[in-house]
Amino acid sequence: MLATLAHILSHILAPVLAITAAGAVVQRFKAMNVESLVRLNLYLFVPAFLFVSVAESKLTFTNIGLIGVAVLGPMALLAMPIYFLLRARKASGNTIAAVVVGGLFFNAGNFGIPVALLAFGAEGGAVEALVVMYLNTTVFMIGYGVLSVAQGHGLRAALGYFKLPMIYMIVAAFAVRQTGYVLPFWIDKAVHTVAEGMVPVALITLGAQLAMRARWPRWPLIGPVMIIKLLVMPVVTAGLVYILGLWPWPGAQLILAASGPTAVNTLLLTIELDGDAETAADCVFWTTLACALTVTLTLWLLHLAGGAPPAL
Numbered sequence: 474m475l476a477t478l479a480h481i482l483s484h485i486l487a488p489v490l491a492i493t494a495a496g497a498v499v500q501r502f503k504a505m506n507v508e509s510l511v512r513l514n515l516y517l518f519v520p521a522f523l524f525v526s527v528a529e530s531k532l533t534f535t536n537i538g539l540i541g542v543a544v545l546g547p548m549a550l551l552a553m554p555i556y557f558l559l560r561a562r563k564a565s566g567n568t569i570a571a572v573v574v575g576g577l578f579f580n581a582g583n584f585g586i587p588v589a590l591l592a593f594g595a596e597g598g599a600v601e602a603l604v605v606m607y608l609n610t611t612v613f614m615i616g617y618g619v620l621s622v623a624q625g626h627g628l629r630a631a632l633g634y635f636k637l638p639m640i641y642m643i644v645a646a647f648a649v650r651q652t653g654y655v656l657p658f659w660i661d662k663a664v665h666t667v668a669e670g671m672v673p674v675a676l677i678t679l680g681a682q683l684a685m686r687a688r689w690p691r692w693p694l695i696g697p698v699m700i701i702k703l704l705v706m707p708v709v710t711a712g713l714v715y716i717l718g719l720w721p722w723p724g725a726q727l728i729l730a731a732s733g734p735t736a737v738n739t740l741l742l743t744i745e746l747d748g749d750a751e752t753a754a755d756c757v758f759w760t761t762l763a764c765a766l767t768v769t770l771t772l773w774l775l776h777l778a779g780g781a782p783p784a785l
Contacts, residue, residue, distance in 0.1 A: 481772045485591045486765055489584070492673055493761075496680025507685065510678040518671035519582055519605070520642040525668040526602030527646035529595075532723065537603060539717045543727045544607045547709040548577045555701065564694075567749040571739075572694060575756030576701040579733040581605045583675030584761070588733070590672065592772055593726055596782035600726040606643050608736065682737055683758055690755035698735070698756050703767040707732040725780025732771040734760035 499505060532540075555576055559569045579585065581604045589601035649656070656664070710731035714724035735756040775781075 477776060478769060478773050481776070482765075482769045485588060485772060486769050488591060489587050489676060490765055492587075492676040493584075493680040493683070496677035497684035498680075499677070500681035500684040505681055507678070507681045510674070510681060514583060514671075514675055514678055516638055518667060518674050520638045521664050521667035522586065522598075522671040523602050523605060523639055524642045524646045525665055526595075526599045527606075527643055528649045530599040530602070530650065532599065532603070536719070536723060539719055540600065540603050540723060540727065541607050543710060543713045543717055543719060543724070544604055544730075546713045547706055547731065550709055551577060551701065551705065558697075565749070568694065568752055571749040571752040571756065572698055574739045575735045575753055575760075576698045577706070578608060578736040578739050579702065579706065579731060580679075580736045580757075580761070581608045581730055581733065583679040583737065584764075585730050585733045587672045587676055588729065588768065589726060592729060593782050594784070596722075596784055597726050597729075600723040601730060604727065604730045606639070609637075609639055609738075679737065679761070683761060686754035686758050688751075688755070688758075690759055691752070694752055695755045695759055699760055699763055702735055702756075702760050703732060703763055707771055721778070721780045722782050725775045725778075726782075728775060728780070729768070729771060732764065732768050734764045
């Protein structure tokens with residue numbers, strides 16, 4: 474048991490945390506333009522990774538649809554209980570919105586993709602790419618809706634999602650996958666090269682963002698978020714995975730993804746809408762730190778239960 478846990482921590486989580494820490498150290502002593510890093514991720518590295526992963530994926534459309542249910546279902550199941558619990562504690566609308574979004578939307582991009590690749594290889598990355606697809610849609614549309622209701626804003630940022638290249642790259646990837654079209658060599662090589670750079674750039678960006686938001690949190694609020702995000706979400710996801718017949722694959726990757734920390738995009742949206750940015754930042758920072766333990770335990774349990782791609 475201890476040997477397996479040590480192997481998971483040293484071979485999967487430690488590389489991710491080391492690169493993230495490097496980004497935080499550089500940001501601390503030689504401040505980078507984090508906004509530019511975020512744009513590089515959103516407009517270049519992540520779209521290229523999504524294109525390669527989806528175009529080369531062997532998952533059926535049935536599995537792709539069921540993955541969407543397994544990703545979005547736990548959010549729907551947990552959203553209302555969290556809302557009413559916070560209402561009973563007389564939390565403000567801004568704080569409720571930050572906690573609901575922070576507790577339900579996980580970091581599938583600059584944390585989830587590197588972990589998926591290290592844990593389950595290219596097949597894990599292909600599944601995680603679809604998780605990113607679903608989550609980007611919900612974070613920028615449903616997530617924005619929750620935050621905008623709390624703040625009284627309109628839906629302009631939700632429509633702004635369609636300005637991002639990710640959705641169009643995914644459509645193009647499905648077209649290439651279904652038609653069997655072969656890209657010209659120079660385009661194919663360029664896309665693959667950029668996709669291969671996504672992991673280090675994403676982790677350095679995550680580290681830089683965390684370095685800017687470190688502070689001692691309000692534990693009465695952040696404690697429940699950490700329990701929901703890091704423990705309850707993967708358990709609920711595991712139940713749905715079993716019900717939908719997705720175990721052991723791609724179910725194992727979906728459970729692993731659900732155990733990840735709060736998505737950084739929730740903080741970006743909260744800041745944009747003048748919401749409770751301090752609570753949102755605390756959710757991102759402290760769930761990211763704590764997930765070193767919880768993700769390691771989740772991977773260990775998945776390993777014991779036989780969850781892995783057929784190739785492994």
